[in-house]
Amino acid sequence: MSQFFHIHPDNPQQRLLKQAAQIILQGGVVIYPTDSGYALGCAVGNKNAMERIQQIRQVSADHDFTLACRDLSELSVYAKVGNSAFRLIKNNTPGAYTFILRGTKEVPKRLLNDKKKTIGIRIPEHKVALALLEELAEPMLSTSLILPGKRFAESDPDEMRAQLEKQVDLIMHGGVIGEAPTTVVDLSEDKPIIVREGRGDISPFN
Numbered sequence: 001m002s003q004f005f006h007i008h009p010d011n012p013q014q015r016l017l018k019q020a021a022q023i024i025l026q027g028g029v030v031i032y033p034t035d036s037g038y039a040l041g042c043a044v045g046n047k048n049a050m051e052r053i054q055q056i057r058q059v060s061a062d063h064d065f066t067l068a069c070r071d072l073s074e075l076s077v078y079a080k081v082g083n084s085a086f087r088l089i090k091n092n093t094p095g096a097y098t099f100i101l102r103g104t105k106e107v108p109k110r111l112l113n114d115k116k117k118t119i120g121i122r123i124p125e126h127k128v129a130l131a132l133l134e135e136l137a138e139p140m141l142s143t144s145l146i147l148p149g150k151r152f153a154e155s156d157p158d159e160m161r162a163q164l165e166k167q168v169d170l171i172m173h174g175g176v177i178g179e180a181p182t183t184v185v186d187l188s189e190d191k192p193i194i195v196r197e198g199r200g201d202i203s204p205f206n
Contacts, residue, residue: 002165004157009033009174012131020170021135028169029053031145031160034068035096035126036199037153037179038160040168041068041140045108050141056167058148065111066098066120068142070133078106078139079121085187088204094125096199100186111141118188128174144179153179 003023005016024030029042029052040056042049044067054063067078072090075081079101081089089099103112103119112119121139124130133140144153145160154160157173165171183200186193192205 002161002168003170004161004165004173005170006173007033007128010127012128012174014135016172017131017135020132020172023170024136024140029056029167030170030172031157031164031168032129032132032172033126033174033177034124034129034142035094035180036124036144036182037155037177038145038157039068039129039142039153040145041142044111044139044141046141047108047110050110052167053141053143056164057143057146059143061110062114063143064113064120066122066142067107067111067139068129068133069121069123069139070130070136071123074139075101075121078104079119080104081187085192088185088187088192092200092204093123094130095123096125096180096182098122098182098184100184100188100195102188116188118186120184122182126174128172132172144181155179 027046029049040053098120100118107119146153155178156176181198183198184195185205186195
């Protein structure tokens with residue numbers, strides 16, 4: 001049975017953030033609010049928690065996860081970033097973007113794209129997500145909460161509780177959030193490539 005935290009979307013309670021971070025660090029799977037809708041998250045190094053998320057989503061082992069980061073300081077640890085790419089990321093984060101970058105050796109091989117050795121990285125523009133990442137002091141493995149057979153991410157935490165409380169360890173209720181997918185920008189080559197146009201403005205990358 002999962003825990004269920006009512007967390008303030010603009011002023012998240014520190015004691016709840018501490019508890020949430022502990023659950024993640026101890027191998028838990030959490031549902032948490034982001035600027036692009038609700039997401040599933042777990043510790044980067046926990047293979048078992050990642051596999052639990054794959055089962056919830058019913059996606060294959062080669063599903064592309066994202067690393068949710070608290071700030072730019074974590075970028076260089078997990079991704080190879082050139083000067084021009086760094087400037088673009090710096091000018092557009094936090095924000096509704098996922099950046100595809102070449103991964104470093106710090107990224108577990110199972111998380112890298114098989115062919116390009118890339119990883120998606122984002123810095124969410126949501127107070128709860130950023131505060132949770134700050135409390136964790138490390139990135140979190142993350143993917144949108146899109147249930148099998150659905151096209152869009154779940155938006156109502158009370159419905160998530162009814163469906164998923166036996167499959168996750170924590171649901172962080174930060175209000176009802178409609179899905180607003182991130183804009184995905186591939187910065188792994190010389191020129192930016194827009195992979196998916198979402199909420200983030202694409203004009204800085206053209």
